[in-house]
Amino acid sequence: MVQLDGKILENREIGPQRYKMALSAPQIGHQAKPGQFIHVRVSKNFPPLLRRPFSVHRAQGQYIEILYKIVGEGTEILSRKKRGEYLDILGPLGKGYRVPQKRGQVQFSKKAPSVTSRISDIILVAGGTGVASLLFLAESISVANPELSILVLIGAKNREELLCEGDFTRLGCRVEVATENGTRGYKGLVSDLLEKFLPVSENRSKPMVFACGPSEMLKKIGKISKKHRFPCQVSLEERLACGVGACLGCVVKTRGSTYTYKRVCKDGPVFDARELIWE
Numbered sequence: 001m002v003q004l005d006g007k008i009l010e011n012r013e014i015g016p017q018r019y020k021m022a023l024s025a026p027q028i029g030h031q032a033k034p035g036q037f038i039h040v041r042v043s044k045n046f047p048p049l050l051r052r053p054f055s056v057h058r059a060q061g062q063y064i065e066i067l068y069k070i071v072g073e074g075t076e077i078l079s080r081k082k083r084g085e086y087l088d089i090l091g092p093l094g095k096g097y098r099v100p101q102k103r104g105q106v107q108f109s110k111k112a113p114s115v116t117s118r119i120s121d122i123i124l125v126a127g128g129t130g131v132a133s134l135l136f137l138a139e140s141i142s143v144a145n146p147e148l149s150i151l152v153l154i155g156a157k158n159r160e161e162l163l164c165e166g167d168f169t170r171l172g173c174r175v176e177v178a179t180e181n182g183t184r185g186y187k188g189l190v191s192d193l194l195e196k197f198l199p200v201s202e203n204r205s206k207p208m209v210f211a212c213g214p215s216e217m218l219k220k221i222g223k224i225s226k227k228h229r230f231p232c233q234v235s236l237e238e239r240l241a242c243g244v245g246a247c248l249g250c251v252v253k254t255r256g257s258t259y260t261y262k263r264v265c266k267d268g269p270v271f272d273a274r275e276l277i278w279e
Contacts, residue, residue: 002027005086017070034137035270040244041088053240055133067132113201119149127213141241155190159183167183191220206230222273232273238264253277
């Protein structure tokens with residue numbers, strides 16, 4: 001973890017109230033792993049007081065990217081930042097996805113993925129801006145083990161809010177989308193779309209699923225993973241104060257001998273879906 005002043009290289013709107021920012025941050029770019037986040041001080045003024053957490057969307061040597069949506073004062077301030085300005089950044093923080101590095105770390109389907117088999121070695125499920133950390137993950141998997149087939153399921157309220165479809169396609173991933181109003185792809189929730197792509201036969205090998213998005217979506221995917229018995233990692237979206245595990249403001253209930261609490265910022269934000277107790 002380092003603290004540095006990152007120079008803004010780009011800050012552009014890519015959708016309604018959605019922005020992508022590129023920052024020169026070599027020390028973070030070289031260290032960051034998929035699923036980790038940075039903590040950004042959006043203003044030098046007293047308000048807003050707290051830093052804002054953002055998943056690392058991409059990390060390529062000298063620079064990193066974040067993807068964000070305007071949801072309040074902090075992200076509104078961030079959206080007005082210009083190229084050449086600097087941001088106080090802390091990172092990379094948290095524990096990211098456990099990425100399969102070799103063939104033995106993931107079960108493979110016996111047949112090549114197709115529309116009829118509806119199975120891939122890796123399935124990434126993104127809800128809204130939850131897509132941010134999953135692109136970094138897809139890029140890392142493609143480099144570490146290009147033999148793995150990746151299916152990406154992207155969900156949004158409508159077609160205008162779908163993000164990063166082209167980025168995944170260029171990586172060679174198969175991409176399917178779901179919109180709640182039916183303006184693009186499957187009409188309904190992306191968690192429902194996931195069930196349609198899971199293997200019907202219990203004799204088929206199980207895909208490894210990674211998900212990031214709203215808590216209700218992750219809760220449903222957690223239940224689906226338990227029902228179909230496939231390995232699943234979820235990246236939780238929680239309000240973070242300190243970002244380093246000191247304030248205990250972001251704890252979630254997890255399974256232990258009875259139950260225990262873990263910090264999203266320090267013990268996560270990525271957890272095995274089986275260890276979470278969904279309230």
